[in-house]
Amino acid sequence: MNLPSKAIAILLLCAPSAFADTQVRSCVFDPDSPQSCSRFVGCIDDEGEYFHGTYIGQTSGTLSGRTSAGETCFGTWANEEGKDNGASTLTCGPESARFKYFARSNDFNVVSGVAISNKGRRMISWAGADLKGYLQVRYPDKSRSGIQCGETFVPLPDLSKTEKGS
Structure with a gap:
């Protein structure tokens, strides 16, 4: 599988909440592994x-x-062959897209x-093997990598917070 396809696979979606707590304690991108994480x-x-x-x-x-x-x-995700x-599909509480x-x-x-969620809200996402590096290039004037959500700059959450679900 080529790396762009791998990154696409990265895109959004989650696993059931029970799985969410145990899914990844160490998120490692490995293009040769079916358990690759991003x-x-x-x-x-x-x-x-x-x-x-993740x-x-x-x-x-x-x-x-x-x-x-x-x-x-x-949720789940799949690349077009x-x-x-x-x-991908993503469900967060009562909202899905x-x-x-x-x-x-x-x-x-x-x-x-x-995406447009079932509540009519616009959603945009980024995913990938070097998401942090990409965001640092996209928003170079920021002290940390992150995303721009409207007028609000949101720093990329620490992976440890992502893994713990906080």
Whole structure:
């Protein structure tokens, strides 16, 4: 599997909440492993609310994480065969969305996705093997890597917080 496909697979979605607590204590990207792990992060509307977590797999898999409001997130993702794009589903509490995602950077193996949730809120996400590096290049004037959610800059959560679901 090529690295952009791997990154696409990274994109959003989570596993059931019971799995979310045990999914990944050590998130390691390994393009040769079906248990390869990477991070995702995204915005919900333009109010500064965000979600983050990890995903497992190569061309398809599971995602788990949490919103900034404390909702547990879970879902699945899958690449379109032979392409650098795909789809994922994400459920965070009572809200759910189906994302379409596309390769953004082969240098960093990052994809981004967009969706409108069942509550009518716009959601955007980024995922990939070197998400931190990609975000540092995208927002170079910030002291930490992160995402811009409307007028609010959201620093990339520490992986330890992602793993613990906080």
